[in-house]
């Protein structure tokens with residue numbers, strides 16, 4: 001996720017409310033798979049994902065906790081298993097109870113982890129942007145020589 005994407009797509013701000021399964025489920029209105037598939041909106045939301053489609057990636061989903069993005073879903077894919085195999089360290093996957101059974105302490109521990117993950121994504125995007133700008137500037141300087 002880059003800052004540019006955030007500026008382009010105000011829907012990014014939905015991230016904040018996606019810690020609730022009901023909000024994640026509501027994001028799957030244009031989900032391209034039907035109820036006969038394994039990757040139903042219910043299972044996707046249950047696995048921590050919400051739908052954030054782009055023109056090129058109509059089945060793009062993002063985990064509200066680790067911000068891992070996955071697309072290219074197959075009808076037989078098991079959302080929780082896919083989540084595990086692509087982001088095994090995600091704190092959401094280590095929670096063994098439903099969100100309504102979390103204690104306040106557990107809830108805030110998860111929120112802290114989520115904000116930490118979010119900051120890391122922003123920092124990584126900024127570093128990438130900086131490196132690319134530095135490369136461009138170096139090229140321009142070499143042209144002057």
Ligand SMILES: [Zn+2]
Pocket residue numbers: 048063064065066067068083087090091092093
């Ligand atoms: Zn995750």
